[in-house]
Amino acid sequence: MRILLIEDEVKTIQSLRQGLEEHGWTVDIAYDGEAGLRLVDQHQYDVISSDIIIPGLNGLELCRQLRQKGVQTPVLLLSALGETDDKITGLDAGADDYLTKPFEFREFLARVKALSRRTGTGYQQENILRFAGLELDLDAKTVRREGKMINLTPREMALLEFLMRHPGKVFSKVEISEKVWDLDFDTGTNLIEVYVNYLRNKVDKGFSQKLIHTQFGQGYVLREE
């Protein structure tokens, strides 16, 4: 995990850098906003932490410029000012968190970790769709309900995946044809009905709560109750 510190107080820099490195972070330092922006162009950071009061353009302006450039890296602003107004200005400028000096290093680290966790880069994310006890593992290509394995054919899984990506939304058979089968025309058959039936037999049969519902005349939904 890589972090960019933008800060001009030497003491603060030293203690933060040391602490972060002890916890396995790679730390880059910039002493003013412009240097910071340049570094952001060159590296991919997991978190950026900037003091609000730094030489050149300040932390808020830096934040705005980053967001305008499309950089989505989480930003943690540091400041001696503890007033609500400043916090709000900072968060509205596109920052993700705000910490008031003085602070304990442990809190700084916890917030940095919380921010980095959000991006997903660095920690590999599970690739699992979940809905009400149903789990579809996109990597393993497996489906479970209440922990019990369910064997699905590729088509069945594609249909279930489609429904699970938008739980609660009703899809017409035409939409399903297009999105799951890539059919832009009506084949005149009842293909979707048949596959919904297959899915129900495997996913819902034997469970008291049905998840696949038909909205007569409208389509099918994945929904509880």
Added chain:
Amino acid sequence: MRILLIEDEVKTIQSLRQGLEEHGWTVDIAYDGEAGLRLVDQHQYDVISSDIIIPGLNGLELCRQLRQKGVQTPVLLLSALGETDDKITGLDAGADDYLTKPFEFREFLARVKALSRRTGTGYQQENILRFAGLELDLDAKTVRREGKMINLTPREMALLEFLMRHPGKVFSKVEISEKVWDLDFDTGTNLIEVYVNYLRNKVDKGFSQKLIHTQFGQGYVLREE
């Protein structure tokens, strides 16, 4: 944007709910952790805000369980405790931010917005028509009045949707024929009257306030009073 508040102090709930709704949020409330978990299964939230001290399982445990279930919605923890240790425990449990009571609503809102901005995926906007306690969800194809589910057939729903898109406006039967039935000629039947009757039986019957009114000789309207 939709937020889940988990909190048992009535005063806090009221002020937060009101403020959030004034800023265009849809707010759901849970009074304890278990109710919260249940709601999370049912809806897709953009942010979850929970007090740490709530009946049943506490905010930290809730947080852990959410993450374990694969829910990635950002969590903002609220607490009267301001010690660093608690903050760290909270953030380590998978929370994304931590706010100490008492706080100003403005700061709460700013943090909530910062969190919701991050999600990206959960940015789907709701597709719901509302009028005087009536809700028509265009995605789920469901209708509720005062929270009570109402089952409509596709035609009935199309008619209600049409009326709900122009509340207060009177539509003649000819207009309704054209817009809802796509009929450009008079079939000589009383089709629209029949369907208005169907709708009334499902939407207005049992409620003291009728919403569907007939303007004799002019047509039909959706209107209060």
Added chain:
DNA sequence: GAAATTCCTTAGAAATTCCTTAGACTACTT
């Protein structure tokens, strides 16, 4: 107030939509 018009309600026939099952066809495996 009577006649004319418009609207409400109900029942049932017609049409549509959906479910289920069986089997044909294809592409792999053994």
Added chain:
DNA sequence: AAGTAGTCTAAGGAATTTCTAAGGAATTTC
């Protein structure tokens, strides 16, 4: 070459919705 698994078509019947028709109620017009 037979077997297996997956995909798709077809067809009957079940379920639900849509529409028509007709008599009575309410409202307006004369």
